[in-house]
Structures are given as C-alpha cells and as structure tokens.
Amino acid sequence: MSKRIVVIMAGGKGERFWPLSRNTRPKQFLRLLGKNTLLEMTLDLAVTIPSVEQVWVVTGKNMVEQIRSICPELPPENILLEPVGRNSAPCLGLAAINAKKRLGAETTMLAMPADGLIEDKEGFVRRAEVAFSAAESGDWLLTFGIKPTRPETGYGYLELGEALDEERGIYRIKRFHEKPDFIDAKRYHASDEFLWNSGMFAFRADTFLSAVSTHAPGLAEGLARLEEALGTPEYPARLAEIFPTLPAESVDYAIMEKADNILTVHTDIGWDDIGNWDALDRLVEKDADGNVVVNRALTVESGDNIIVGEDVTIATLGVEGLIIVATKDAVLVTRKDQGHNIRKLIEKIKEDDELEGLL
Amino acid sequence: MSKRIVVIMAGGKGERFWPLSRNTRPKQFLRLLGKNTLLEMTLDLAVTIPSVEQVWVVTGKNMVEQIRSICPELPPENILLEPVGRNSAPCLGLAAINAKKRLGAETTMLAMPADGLIEDKEGFVRRAEVAFSAAESGDWLLTFGIKPTRPETGYGYLELGEALDEERGIYRIKRFHEKPDFIDAKRYHASDEFLWNSGMFAFRADTFLSAVSTHAPGLAEGLARLEEALGTPEYPARLAEIFPTLPAESVDYAIMEKADNILTVHTDIGWDDIGNWDALDRLVEKDADGNVVVNRALTVESGDNIIVGEDVTIATLGVEGLIIVATKDAVLVTRKDQGHNIRKLIEKIKEDDELEGLL
Numbered sequence: 213m214s215k216r217i218v219v220i221m222a223g224g225k226g227e228r229f230w231p232l233s234r235n236t237r238p239k240q241f242l243r244l245l246g247k248n249t250l251l252e253m254t255l256d257l258a259v260t261i262p263s264v265e266q267v268w269v270v271t272g273k274n275m276v277e278q279i280r281s282i283c284p285e286l287p288p289e290n291i292l293l294e295p296v297g298r299n300s301a302p303c304l305g306l307a308a309i310n311a312k313k314r315l316g317a318e319t320t321m322l323a324m325p326a327d328g329l330i331e332d333k334e335g336f337v338r339r340a341e342v343a344f345s346a347a348e349s350g351d352w353l354l355t356f357g358i359k360p361t362r363p364e365t366g367y368g369y370l371e372l373g374e375a376l377d378e379e380r381g382i383y384r385i386k387r388f389h390e391k392p393d394f395i396d397a398k399r400y401h402a403s404d405e406f407l408w409n410s411g412m413f414a415f416r417a418d419t420f421l422s423a424v425s426t427h428a429p430g431l432a433e434g435l436a437r438l439e440e441a442l443g444t445p446e447y448p449a450r451l452a453e454i455f456p457t458l459p460a461e462s463v464d465y466a467i468m469e470k471a472d473n474i475l476t477v478h479t480d481i482g483w484d485d486i487g488n489w490d491a492l493d494r495l496v497e498k499d500a501d502g503n504v505v506v507n508r509a510l511t512v513e514s515g516d517n518i519i520v521g522e523d524v525t526i527a528t529l530g531v532e533g534l535i536i537v538a539t540k541d542a543v544l545v546t547r548k549d550q551g552h553n554i555r556k557l558i559e560k561i562k563e564d565d566e567l568e569g570l571l
Numbered sequence: 572m573s574k575r576i577v578v579i580m581a582g583g584k585g586e587r588f589w590p591l592s593r594n595t596r597p598k599q600f601l602r603l604l605g606k607n608t609l610l611e612m613t614l615d616l617a618v619t620i621p622s623v624e625q626v627w628v629v630t631g632k633n634m635v636e637q638i639r640s641i642c643p644e645l646p647p648e649n650i651l652l653e654p655v656g657r658n659s660a661p662c663l664g665l666a667a668i669n670a671k672k673r674l675g676a677e678t679t680m681l682a683m684p685a686d687g688l689i690e691d692k693e694g695f696v697r698r699a700e701v702a703f704s705a706a707e708s709g710d711w712l713l714t715f716g717i718k719p720t721r722p723e724t725g726y727g728y729l730e731l732g733e734a735l736d737e738e739r740g741i742y743r744i745k746r747f748h749e750k751p752d753f754i755d756a757k758r759y760h761a762s763d764e765f766l767w768n769s770g771m772f773a774f775r776a777d778t779f780l781s782a783v784s785t786h787a788p789g790l791a792e793g794l795a796r797l798e799e800a801l802g803t804p805e806y807p808a809r810l811a812e813i814f815p816t817l818p819a820e821s822v823d824y825a826i827m828e829k830a831d832n833i834l835t836v837h838t839d840i841g842w843d844d845i846g847n848w849d850a851l852d853r854l855v856e857k858d859a860d861g862n863v864v865v866n867r868a869l870t871v872e873s874g875d876n877i878i879v880g881e882d883v884t885i886a887t888l889g890v891e892g893l894i895i896v897a898t899k900d901a902v903l904v905t906r907k908d909q910g911h912n913i914r915k916l917i918e919k920i921k922e923d924d925e926l927e928g929l930l
Contacts, residue, residue, distance in 0.1 A: 231886070510916060510919055510920065510923075510926070512915045512916050512919060513909075513915070521902065523900075524897075524899070524900055524901065524902055525900065525901045525902070525926065525929055526901075526902045526904065527590070527901065527902065527903050527904070527916050527920070528903075528904045528905065529903070529904075529905035529906075529909050529912060529913060529915060529916050530905055530906050530908075530909040530912070531893070531904055531905060531906060534890070534904065536902070536904050538883075538897060538902045540883070540899050540900075541882075541883055541884065541899075542883065542884045542885075542886065543880065543883055543884070543885045543886065543895070543897045543902055544886050544887075544888070545885065545886070545887045545888075545890055545893065545895050545904055546887065546888035546889055546890060547888075547889050547890060549889075550872075550888050550889040553888060553889070554888060556871045556872070556888060557869060557871050557886050557888050560869055560871060561869065561886070564869075567869070567884065570884055
C-alpha cells in the first residue's frame with residue numbers, strides 16, 4: 213500500500229477577518245472558535261486519521277515560526293515553504309513533487325485548508341479513509357463534496373453524476389458550479405444532486421502531476437524544473453526564482469474543472485469554511501439577546517450583533533445586526549449583510565500608504 | 572469699581588463622552604473641536620474680556636496637573652481645589668468665599684463651565700461686560716440666556732419677564748423651565764419669550780452668598796465654617812472635612828429658581844454645551860457622505876455617522892446613523908438617537924469591578 217499523508221494548505225491571507233487577521237497573522241492563526249487556532253484544530257484532526265503517516269504544512273516564510281510554536285512536534289522538513297502565495301494549484305504541485313521525491317510517486321495525499329472547520333471529527337476520519345482508498349488506484353482525483361445545510365451563495369457546488377460506489381458515497385461529477393445566486397443556491401440546497409465544493413482533495417502524487425501536465429502545462433513545466441533541484445543545494449534559490457512565476461490559480465480552476473477523472477466523496481461532517489465574520493453567527497453560541505460575543509463585551513439594548521474585541525472592551529448601546537471587531541489599532545464596524553464585502557475596505561487600505569501597518 | 576474675575580467651573584466628569592472622557596480626563600480636557608481642549612478654549616475666551624483682572628479655575632485635585640500643563644501661566648493660587656465634585660452650588664460658594672477674602676466682598680464674578688462652546692467670541696465679550704455692569708450694583712444675580720436656534724430638549728429654558736433694560740437686553744425671569752418634551756421645545760423655540768439656560772452667571776460675591784443664606788441654609792452654614800479657616804494652616808483639612816458634606820446641588824436648583832432678584836442677559840453667541848456625542852453633528856464639518864470624522868477614519872458606503880478614533884483607525888462599511896468612538900482600550904458603538912442614553916452604559920461599567928479601569 214502506498215504511503216498516506218495529509219497536506220495542510222496554510223498560506224492563506226484571510227483578509228476577510230480584518231482587523232483581527234493581518235498579513236502576519238492570517239485566519240488560520242486566529243482563535244475564532246475557542247482556545248485553539250484554526251490551524252491547531254486542523255492539525256489535531258489530521259493526526260487522528262489512523263492510516264496517515266505524515267502531516268505536512270505548506271505555508272509562507274513569515275508564518276513558519278508561528279507554526280513551530282503552535283506545533284513544536286511537527287518535524288521541520290514537514291513544513292514546505294512557498295516563497296509567495298500563488299493560490300492552491302502551485303501549492304499542491306509543490307507538495308506533490310516533494311511527496312514523490314521523499315515517499316514515492318504513489319504517495320496518496322489528502323489536501324485540506326488550514327482554516328476550515330469540521331465539527332464531526334469521527335465522520336471526517338471515516339470519509340478520509342474512504343477517499344484515500346479510492347485515490348489509491350491512481351485512476352482518480354477525489355474531491356470532498358459536502359451535503360449543503362443551507363442555501364449558501366458563498367460556496368461553489370459540485371453537481372453529482374453517476375454513483376460509482378453508492379454504499380461508500382462515491383460519485384462522478386457532472387459539473388462544477390461557481391458561487392450561485394440565491395435562487396440557484398435554494399435550488400441546489402433543495403436538490404440531492406448538489407454538494408458544496410469544500411476545497412479538500414485526495415489523490416496520488418503521480419495522478420495529480422499527470423493531470424497538471426495535461427490541463428496546466430505552464431504549471432507542469434515550472435514544477436518539473438523545481439523537481440530537478442529538489443534535494444540539491446540549489447533548491448532554495450530555484451524555488452525563490454521559479455515559484456513566483458507559476459500561474460496563480462486554484463486547483464479547481466486549473467485542474468478539477470477540466471479533468472474527466474474526478475470523483476467526489478459525499479460527506480456530511482458539519483463542514484464550514486468560516487468565510488467571513490458572519491460565519492460566527494452559525495458557529496458560536498449566542499447570548500440571551502442573540503449577540504455573538506468573542507472575548508468580552510458590554511451590551512445594552514443591543515441584539516443580533518457579532519462583537520469581537522481583542523484586548524479591547526467593546527460597548528454597544530441600542531444597535532442591531534452589526535459586526536463590530538476591535539483590536540488595539542483598528543476597529544471595523546459593518547452590517548452582517550456586508551461581511552462578504554470587506555475586501556472593499558482592504559482595497560482602500562492598500563491604496564493608502566499611511567495605513568499600510570494595518571494590513 | 573469692584574474687581575472683576577472669571578470663575579471657570581472645571582470639575583465635571585463628562586461621562587457622556589465615554590470612552591474618550593474618563594475620570595482622569597473629563598470632557599474639558601478633550602480636543603473635540605480641533606487642536607485645543609475645551610478648557611483651553613474657555614480660558615482663551617475668559618482672558619479676552621478687557622475688564623477682567625483674574626481668571627480662576629475650580630477643579631478636582633486629580634486634574635490640577637493637567638490644567639497646569641495646559642495653562643502654565645495660570646498662577647497656582649488661581650486654581651481652587653474641590654476635594655470632591657458636589658455640583659455647581661458648592662463650587663461657586665467656594666469661589667465666592669475666596670473672592671470675598673482675597674479681593675473683597677464686592678468682587679464681581681462671571682461663572683462659566685469649562686466645557687461649553689461659544690462661537691461668537693466678540694459677542695460674548697460684549698455681553699460679559701453688560702452682565703458685569705448689571706451685577707455690580709449688588710442687587711441682582713445674572714444668568715446668561717441664549718436665544719434658541721433649535722427645539723432642543725436637552726437644555727433648561729428661561730421664560731422672560733419684564734424688560735429691565737431692553738437696549739442692553741436685560742430681562743427679569745418669569746420662570747425656570749426644566750428640560751422640555753419635544754412639543755414644548757418647539758413652542759419655546761418658536762416664541763421670543765424663552766431662552767436657553769446656559770449655566771453661565773454673573774454676580775457679586777456678597778450678593779451670591781446672601782442668596783445662599785436665604786435659599787440654601789445648609790450650604791451657607793458649611794461655607795461659613797470654611798470661610799473661617801480661609802488663609803489659616805487648617806484650611807486644607809477643613810476643606811477636606813467640610814466640602815464633601817455640602818449639599819450636591821446645582822446653582823439653578825439651589826438658588827436661581829428660588830431667588831426673586833434674578834435677571835438674564837439676552838445673548839445670541841453661538842453657544843453649545845456639547846452635551847454628548849451627537850453635538851458633533853452640529854459643530855464639526857462633515858465629509859462628502861455626511862460623516863463627522865474626528866482624527867481619521869476609513870469609510871466605505873457609509874454616511875451620516877459620527878466617527879472618533881484616538882490612536883486607532885476606525886473603518887466602516889455600509890453603516891449609517893451610528894456613533895463610533897474608539898480608544899486603545901475601549902470602543903463605543905451606538906446610534907445617534909441614543910447618544911443621550913450613554914449613562915446606561917456607564918452604570919453597567921460601574922457595576923462590574925473588572926471594568927473599573929475603563930472609567
């Protein structure tokens with residue numbers, strides 16, 4: 213049996229959780245849901261999959277130290293460095309050539325973002341084993357499809373095709389659907405034929421690299437040059453030179469939506485990608501007035517708000533439906549229905565040199 | 572001619588500007604309207620009245636150092652200490668016995684709060700001279716009545732009686748009216764017979780002390796005991812012992828509403844007591860979206876807000892009609908129509924020992 217590893221993609225910037233998330237402290241390092249960071253929760257989950265031999269983390273240089281302090285038992289070589297963030301296709305390409313070199317081309321990789329939430333941990337472990345098994349033949353690229361629990365417009369959807377193994381919940385995919393409008397989202401939610409595209413995958417390194425060659429030749433060419441340098445003293449310099457030139461594309465866009473050997477594992481594991489502040493409404497217990505309060509707040513005649521203060525006391529009087537997040541140097545006030553538009557603020561901050569320190 | 576002094580009442584706590592105002596930094600020390608504190612603006616105004624010989628400030632011990640750093644040229648003896656805040660009647664009683672002792676019983680005092688705003692400075696100086704002259708006979712206690720510019724429900728009103736000197740705008744007062752409801756406020760605003768009660772006064776020390784004897788015997792008795800100790804080594808101890816026992820009443824309630832020798836000087840000087848955050852809507856120039864921004868803010872699709880950040884950047888997205896005030900350790904978010912209810916928050920903070928540092 214080929215070796216099994218989990219690859220945690222931890223390079224994300226998490227701008228949507230500004231002002232708590234910053235360049236040097238993206239979402240995976242936040243304690244949004246309790247005493248552990250999202251990265252810790254993901255690592256804890258990865259190591260509970262019995263058949264997994266190694267857990268790798270792919271991340272940026274400026275996050276390595278934080279990762280090592282969160283998880284000192286992680287061997288240094290299990291942290292793969294991305295010189296710059298180039299989205300998930302180059303990230304997993306880097307992991308795949310390393311897996312091939314270190315553990316063999318038939319190594320099976322389960323890839324997952326560092327900053328998602330999985331509530332049903334045992335259910336996830338069972339589905340992960342199913343996905344590993346299905347990927348091990350080398351014929352398939354597996355995605356994890358999540359049974360929708362609401363008409364979410366913030367996620368992409370997978371439209372199910374023929375059942376390949378109904379008992380184990382393995383299906384072909386008829387089509388990938390981008391984030392839908394609300395009408396379509398309601399239709400998908402009501403149907404049994406649509407699953408959320410979770411951004412988690414399972415495949416053998418060689419299967420993935422072969423799909424890259426077919427569907428993303430630019431990426432394949434760069435990875436091949438990198439692969440030659442792996443294990444040589446030139447590797448760091450080559451990585452710094454080549455990686456930033458790789459096309460910054462998601463795995464979905466570059467590979468999955470084009471390949472015809474895609475399967476999905478049908479799962480129902482309380483998954484949430486915690487896309488922006490309003491996700492806390494679903495995931496955190498509310499006070500008697502319907503406020504989500506992370507850390508501490510003082511509320512008078514205020515309900516239905518999301519209030520997150522870091523080393524700052526937030527006091528509200530007579531307000532409803534707001535998102536209020538405060539740190540020592542920056543405060544965000546917006547409405548719940550605007551949480552997904554926070555990039556508009558980030559863009560404005562980027563335009564202003566004097567505000568650079570806030571990113 | 573008796574000596575003329577200005578007495579600035581600077582003991583107020585200014586809770587209504589929390590979280591910017593704190594116990595150790597009340598409203599008079601805030602820079603709400605530009606680069607100067609309200610106290611500086613008041614001091615600057617007082618010294619421009621040509622006939623005034625001295626400016627005194629009555630305040631609490633924990634504010635003396637701030638006052639001396641704001642106004643180093645103020646002679647130390649011109650700062651009168653209140654051991655505790657006991658509202659304006661004891662404050663002006665203390666000033667009156669000191670004026671009598673130091674400058675003579677016929678000294679004329681113009682009393683004004685440290686934290687108001689007067690836009691028409693020349694107009695104020697002219698009206699101040701009128702009030703001084705009228706008070707100097709020793710027959711009258713003068714109030715400054717302000718021509719209303721809006722149907723304000725947050726101020727008390729003076730109902731004008733007979734004109735004593737129409738040319739100089741001096742009237743008897745028929746009645747004091749407490750803060751009215753909106754219907755009455757509209758009626759007062761539309762009428763020519765109602766003025767705002769500004770909390771500024773002019774009287775001779777002896778006239779005031781005689782009114783105290785008649786209408787506030789408890790206060791008079793305490794002041795008499797204090798007066799005996801003035802200029803002796805026992806004074807600080809007697810002050811600390813007696814002052815906290817004086818009835819904590821306003822000059823209006825304790826004296827003015829009861830005395831029959833009250834006059835008002837009819838003025839129209841752009842006066843505002845800056846009662847709470849929503850006053851900034853009237854007093855600060857707005858940005859193109861109708862936001863009042865003190866210091867710096869980042870606003871996207873947000874209008875009609877009051878945004879005050881101190882060493883903190885406030886970013887808003889898609890919100891309207893809010894008051895947002897942030898300091899390094901506390902954030903307030905409320906609606907403009909709730910600005911006058913901020914004491915509800917202050918009460919809640921007082922109940923919680925862990926939050927004491929925020930007051």
